[in-house]
Amino acid sequence: MTTDVQQWQIGDVRVTKVVETVVAWRFSILLPDCTPELVDSVPWMRPHFVDDDGKMLLSIHTLVVESQGRRILVDTCIGNDKARPSRSFNMLQTDFLTRLGAAGFPPETIDVVTCTHLHVDHVGWNTRLDDGVWVPTFPNARHLFNRAEYEYWHANPDEEMNGTVIADSVEPVVDAGLVDLVDEDHRITDEVWLEPTPGHTPGHVCVRISSAGQDAIITGDMIHSPIQVRYNLSCGVDTDRDLGDRTRAAFVERYGDSGTLVIGTHFATPTAGHIVRDGANWKFEV
Ligand SMILES: [Zn+2]
DSSP: OOOOEEEEEETTEEEEEEEEEEEEEOHHHHOTTOOHHHHHTOGGGTTTSBOTTSOEEEEEEEEEEEETTEEEEEOOBSOSSOOOSSTTTTTOOOOHHHHHHHTTOOGGGOOEEEOSSOSHHHHGGGEEEETTEEEESSTTOEEEEEHHHHHHHHHOOOHHHHTTHIIIIIHHHHHTTOEEEEOTTOBSSSSEEEEEOOSSSTTOEEEEEEETTEEEEEOGGGOSSTHHHHSOOOOTTOSSHHHHHHHHHHHHHHHTTSOOEEEOSSBOTTOEEEEEEETTEEEEEO
């Protein structure tokens, strides 16, 4: 398992990646139209984003954004002890929380938790099991959920795909009074704000960073693999695949050749890079 820590500096903002786990899945599990031949047609996907068996390397990590004295955790991975339909995610046991602390971020020092969306691998560490009860992992953090996203999943818990995620990882922090429901373009600090990118889920957001003339964006699951920069491949678990495709196409056009550092929420190490022109196409350059 890759448990590396990576850091990026964007002006005065520092972003730290702490990995929970890395899984290798057939590309078609998440991207139904992505054949092995299509993967082989994109040479720059290797070696970082494809393993030796041609599988997608899917990194599950959190990103700690430090801005203006605040510690903002973007997405909280899968979590321990959680019963999940996916074998890769079910009843996980990792030392993620210890390693987050070792990286300089003990749970009680986190000021803000924000989730790009409310899927299982983005909300898990919102809670931890304490004597049989799900309790908030980050007791001093305001948890920011996009209002539309929360209202959708609150009404449609979708247990077949997500298991009991809303009940065990979302509602307990709501019940603890730690949640603020925010708008899709909510500003967290002067340098960090949410940017609406719907389609994967109804209220999906990216996290945009701009400081001292430097720019970055955290993708969330608007894109799962850099191959989607080259081919606009739909994600099979999008709640609205057409909208997801339009959002991704607009994202690539907007951030391509813009100098903006694109930090992939599921991209394996090195995780961040730039979308740049490659003849008539786009490529992801690390
Ligand atoms: Zn995800």
